[in-house]
């Protein structure tokens with residue numbers, strides 16, 4: 001073996017996986033089992049007391065899921081990861097470790113519509129209060145910090161318009177405030193942006209999107225960067241205080257730079273229960289093997305489609321950070337030099353009605369609420385994903401009435417352009 005560190009594409013295929021020790025199976029098997037036999041009573045007791053690592057019950061961990069966790073941790077440059085049932089489950093499990101009732105977290109206003117809903121409504125019933133900031137105005141994050149702030153949450157490439165967030169600038173604010181920066185890296189995937197390299201402390205993903213990549217399996221993951229000191233100021237008791245459910249151990253003291261991933265597993269996943277099916281882990285692992293190939297094609301196609309739309313008379317504007325004229329192009333060059341992603345929006349001169357009409361005329365694009373599929377997708381956010389927002393909030397989050405969102409797939413770009421041309425022209 002050479003002592004070269006493996007590159008990204010090699011990690012995408014191999015990280016975390018070995019031939020199965022009993023059967024020699026080369027693909028990671030689906031360990032479709034709920035539970036695992038203990039060696040003896042002492043072994044069982046040490047697993048339950050967190051003195052030994054090993055499999056107990058699939059709600060807490062599973063060997064197929066473990067390969068997925070190791071692979072995504074390697075691709076993101078983190079110390080450890082935890083796979084869960086969905087992207088939304090990842091967000092709940094992360095914040096449960098950080099917030100007590102009455103605490104606050106600051107979130108960028110440009111987010112996936114489901115996250116805006118989750119933060120505004122569901123989290124309120126846990127006593128977790130979201131405070132919104134504008135990712136284009138770093139000062140708005142600074143001004144939002146209070147003694148009750150426990151975290152900052154942003155998307156690296158933000159829904160729905162594909163805008164690029166200045167991760168390093170916001171990480172400086174988080175560091176000054178003494179709180180972790182959480183980055184939702186779903187739209188970028190680690191192939192385009194590795195937030196930990198830019199100061200993120202925690203990365204979350206909806207694996208449902210580009211990582212799985214085929215529109216067939218839900219999943220989520222949490223990556224621990226291992227960078228945050230959880231003992232500061234007694235602000236994070238889940239990590240720094242003795243845990244009664246584990247004989248009084250302190251997770252940070254015991255697990256050091258992967259204590260956050262452990263907390264998510266043994267306090268979050270174990271007790272809240274959103275476990276990922278090993279079958280889904282297998283599907284997503286298979287998807288990740290081709291992530292670098294797919295992501296490059298997604299980006300190249302998206303750029304071609306954005307250029308076509310920018311020159312079309314029916315389009316009022318195109319928001320794609322990969323276009324040199326775009327206001328996020330400088331940030332795209334810095335953070336995502338391989339491509340600015342494949343999800344973006346454009347607006348139509350004909351407004352709301354033109355948006356609804358376009359969606360109904362497209363044939364190759366599927367009209368549905370998802371992104372990051374091999375297939376090209378279209379949606380009109382104002383009447384669907386962002387319909388719960390009032391008009392001003394729609395515009396602020398990049399989902400005004402005239403806006404159409406595309407998620408560009410890996411088909412031939414000429415076919416995608418031809419489909420848009422017939423739908424816009426007819």
Ligand SMILES: *Cc1c(COP(=O)(O)O)cnc(C)c1O
Nearest residue numbers: 086087088112184186206208219
């Ligand atoms: C889809 C998505 C989520 C939620 O993930 P689910 O797997 O659907 O729960 C969160 N963030 C972003 C950016 C997403 O696109």
